[in-house]
Amino acid sequence: MAEFLQKRGKKRNEDGIGSVVDFLLANARLVLGVGGAVMLGIATLAVKRLIERATSPPGDKEEVEKVEQTSIEESWKEVNWTNSSPKLLQRANRAALSEPLPPTATAPLHDGAEQEPLRSDVKMIHLSSTLQEKLLDYYRNHTVIAENEVFQSKQLAEAVCAELQEFLRTKHPEMPFAAMHLSGSLVDDLQAVTADHVCFMAPVVLEPTLWRFIPGEETVLRNPRFWMVRRKALEYFVRGSSPWDRFIVGGYLSSTMFIESLHKILVGSINWPAIGSMLECVIRPVVAPEELKLEVRHGQNNMSITIFPVAKMEETVLLAVPLLKGPVENLWLQSFYTVETHKLFDLDSRDSGTRRCCLKILKGVCKGHPSLSKLTGSHLTHIILHLCDTESDWTETALADRFQQVLEELIGYLEKGVLPCYFNSTVNLFSDLQEDEIDEMGYVLYSALGAPEALLQKCG
Known part of the structure; x- marks a missing residue:
């Protein structure tokens, strides 16, 4: 510069x-x-x-x-x-906020008495109070979703999920998923602004004697976030012993094959117009290759549904996601959503804190600002969890201070290009972001650091 x-x-x-x-x-x-x-x-x-x-x-x-x-x-x-x-x-930032006001903005002199500078702590309290009011107003009037809208969206999503499950059981018994269920921020009351997206989890029940999870550090990519699912004991249990053996590639369960198979079913096999007519909505599968998504329109409301084949052993949850191709088509993405959500709820329940409120405000800001749209709820949740290790006051009166601290912490992680997972510090949650995306987000947030309420005005 x-x-x-x-x-x-x-x-x-x-x-x-x-x-x-x-x-x-x-x-x-x-x-x-x-x-x-x-x-x-x-x-x-x-x-x-x-x-x-x-x-x-x-x-x-x-x-x-x-x-x-x-x-x-x-x-x-x-x-x-x-x-x-x-x-x-x-x-x-704090130094800039605590600078004395210019002469024109200070109190006039009286009878030759020396002018007393405005105390920095009083000024900080005033600024925090102003930001506090704006944050709470933004939360109540912009971020919170009406209960009837949430209820209707969840009810419709559950009906679509039931129809998909029934079709798979009837027409594709070779894919014996366990009971599918809804997941995501809509279900956990963590969605902001509009009830417009939800996830369908399709559990792949694996036999412990036939399958083993391979940690990411031991795979070809050496990326701790991407695991593999290996078929074992083939000398004793030949192929066909598990219903999922048909998805084996090179001795490993292929996430890519799951996605491709489900995509063909979603796009070419299911009569979505008929199902939509029965549910009084319009359902369209996303035809883009490897996208397991449905777009649902009900009246004036639009909702996006993402379907995830999910494998779980003990506490490890793996998702089949269309991120990688070629020789690494057998990789599964480790998900921390369940544990991060439970941790956030647990912390708030202990002290009646505003961590979830702060998270929703941040989600609303990112949702309304194109340059910040790549920041996910998971990114923001882990930053808040990291901050909780050093800041214990999450009462409503401290919301403005915590909000500003989250922005400062976020900028710090962006400058390094690394956001360590709260539950596994070797996992970088920013690994899927491009350098130019990080630069753009960093610039936007740094420019707003001195006046964070500007972020609320952009999307309010």
């Missing part, structure tokens, strides 16, 4: 105010560190914008605005994030 602004300053006026500002920015890292330099840069851009607009000919103002916008967007990527940390960001 500093280098970019230096070039613009020299072009505008070698000896002007812009050059002085650029010089300060160029040396800001030496004094403030990376985090402080970025915050100074963002604030200084606004000042430079006013100066350059005032000194530019009328015909050049539009061009100046375009260049400034580009400089702001490039500022996040230009910073060397490997040298910063969440603690640095937190210190920089």
